[in-house]
Each structure stands twice: as C-alpha cells, then as structure tokens.
Amino acid sequence: MSTFTQSAVTALELIISRDPALWTIVGRSLAVSATACLLACGLGLVLGSWLGVARFRGRGACLTLLNTMLAVPSVVVGLVVYLLLSRSGLFGAWGWLFSFKAMVVAQALLVLPVVTALTRQVVEDAEHGHGEQLRSLGAGTLLRSGLLAWDERFALLTVLIAAFGRAVSEVGAVMIVGGNIDGFTRVMTTAIALETSKGDLPLALGLGLVLLAVMLLLNSLISLVRGWRQKVEGGSFAGPAGVPA
C-alpha cells in the first residue's frame, strides 16, 4: 500500500471515529470563517450595493483600489493585522494578537474586498438594466441600491458562499495573527501545513478531506439555490426585461 493510500485510509478512520483533535480544529476553523464572513458581509453588501448605484467624483479611483484589494495576498493582510494588533501597534492595548478575534479580523479584512467588489458588480449590472425604472418610480440612490441588492439576493448568496470559501481555505493570515497555537488558534489550513511538515500525513489528509467536503457542500448549496430560483421563476423564462433567470 502506498503512503498516500495508507494515509487516506487512516484519515478516513480519523473522520469516521470522530477524532476529537481533528473535529475541534474543524469546528474552530468553521467558527472563525463564519464569524469573519458575517462581519465582512454586513459591511461589504451595504458598501458594494451603494457603490453599484452611486455616481460621484473619484468613483473610478475607488473601484480601481477595490479591485486591487482583491489581489492582496493573505499573508500581507496577516502582516498588516499583526502590526496593528502587536504590542506597539495601534490596537495593541486590546491584547487580541494570537487569539480567535485576531483571526476573525484578519479573515474579515481579507474577505471584505471580495464581498464588496462582487456585490458592486452584481448591483451595478442590475442598475444598468432596471435602475431607470426604479428612478421613474421615485427611488433615490440608497433605496435603489437596497432594492436592487434585495432583488439580486440569489446572486449575492453565491457571493457570500464564495467569500466563505475564500476565508476558510486561506492559511497565511491566520498563521501570522493566530500563531497556530494548539487547542487555541489552530485551524484546518494551519494544521494541515504543520502536520505535513511534521510528517503526520493522516491528520493533514483528514483535515484536507474535510476542507474539500466543506467546499463541495458550499458548491452544492450554490447549485441548489440556482435550481430553486429557476423553479420559482418559471424555468428558463427570462422575462421581458431580458433578466437572466
């Protein structure tokens, strides 16, 4: 039996036997990413919707900056958060470094541009298609951004799921600000990196499989939402407004 097969079998045994070490890490990882996504989505959805509708001087520069933030490596986000939360940093007095909160902040900052940029795109497309009709009914910028975001809720749900996927699978930021402390700030990705370097491949592979399963579940959710939406809106009928179903 090859090392990979042997590790995979042991990894499956760890998953099935509900190994406490493995499932504690999985639980913490999901909790950090879910909290970070909630925070990022709260702000990102509002900001992105507004950017999709509002027209102001300097908007182009704002969008360029936002799109640039999409490509910022997670280690850079981790480094910035580390500097802010370290003893000599701006928020050093809070004592958040190497804690659950620090990891949440880092992942929220990492995901915020993703949620904002994708929401902006979705709402701006909707604004181009229908904003004029809402304006004709008397809806101002804020109302329009809210109405269009709500109307595009299925597309935005996909954005949220994608954001969670980005958060849960990143390793650089949480490694720097969390410190990968056993039983405290160790999450799936940092544990995989550590266990692989230690040569404990079954645990690393087990965590990898769970991470894959989480991503599979998220993608299945997206498909389910799409299917349900098509069913609710009458199959492939796009409506006279030519709105994609």
Add this chain to the structure above:
Amino acid sequence: MRAGFVMGSLLDLRGVDLSYGPVRALIGIDLRIDAGERVALVGGNGSGKSTLLRLLHGLLRPDEGSVARDASARQAMVFQRPFMLRTSVQNNVALGLWLDGMRWRQARMQALEALARVDMEMLATRNARALSGGQQQRVALARAWALRPALWLLDEPTASLDPHAKREVEALMADFARPSAQQTMTMVFASHNLGQVKRLASRVVYLERGRVLADLPVGEFFDAPRLQAASSAAHLFVKGELA
C-alpha cells in the same frame, strides 16, 4: 413653474438639446403637451422618441433649453420592458405606492385594487418574474395606474408583445386615457405601430434624427397630401410603414 409657462399645458419644452457624448439625440425641440391630449411620438429607430419620453418624465436633463412642467400633475411612465422585482405581483404594484410615500400595508391593499383594474387580481400572489411578457406589462400598467397619474408616458409598451397581449394592453391604454369625472387624462406614447397610433392618438409628433419634423392632429397626419405638405420625410416614413 417657470415664467412663460402656458396655463393648461402639462409640459412645455423650449429649444431642448440633448446629447449622449458625441451623439445628438434631441435637437431644438419645442413641444407643448396640453391636458387631455393623446400624443403619439412616431419615428424610426434612433429618432429620439425614447429619449424625449425620458426627458418629459424627468429621467434626463436637457443640455440646452428648458422643460417646464405643471408640478400639480402627477405623472407615471411605463417602459417597453417592464422591470419586475423577484417578489409577488402584489408587492411589485405596492412598490410604486410605497416609494410614493404610502405605508406598506396600505400600499399592498391599494395594489389589489389596481390589479383588479387590469384584471390581474387572480395572479396577485404569483412571482412577477414568472409571468408572461403581456401579463408583466399589465402589472406595470397597474403599478402606474395605482399612482393615479394625470399624465401617462408610455415607451412602446406593446412593442415586444404577441398580437393577443398587444390587443389587451392597447385596450387598457385606451381605457386609462379616457377622461373621468375626477380627472382629465393626458397620454404621451411612443409607437412604431401606425394602426395603434390611429386608434389611440389625437395628435402625432414625427421625429427624425432628434428633430421634430411634423406635429399634426391625427386626422391630418394620416391625410397623405396634408402630411406631404407639412413634411415630406414624415410622408415617406408613413408611406414606407404602410406599404
């Protein structure tokens, strides 16, 4: 109301120019819409009909010239492809009233009344996006009717409908344009359908490349010698459309 506004007119455009970048969409438009008129805007694609309607509704502002409107006259616009939110038909109609300042619960109640007006109350709970094009256009008419407008602006409301839906929507347009004891109805609509223009309009404005080339009572517009005397371009257009 600006100085020079003529009493009895709902809209008064003087020397209006409007451009989309380098493209001049409207050039030197002088147009007065009086209460009770049913004005058809006629012309080929890109002639400026839709732009003019948007300008009349306040969705666009002129680069040059002035647009004076009777502030006391409520107006509503219906588009060629109505936008329906992903929610029930009733909520879509209520939206217009809610945006107009009415409480949501009351708006939903009045929406049912408006839907009954277009014979759509049976579909009130249906998802508006799942309706056919003709049904969506009727919902859009109900949404506009709920606002009790004195001035209707309609941008080719039957252009993308099948013949049956076209007849239904046209019948509603004729019905809404009819003056009631409470209100004098005014309607401005863009159309490619000259038959429809003949049936609904009292006055026809012919546009070509952003300019008004003919502005005649409907009887004169469809009288070939008179139209030719007024505008040979408009005469050629009508001849081509009826050929």
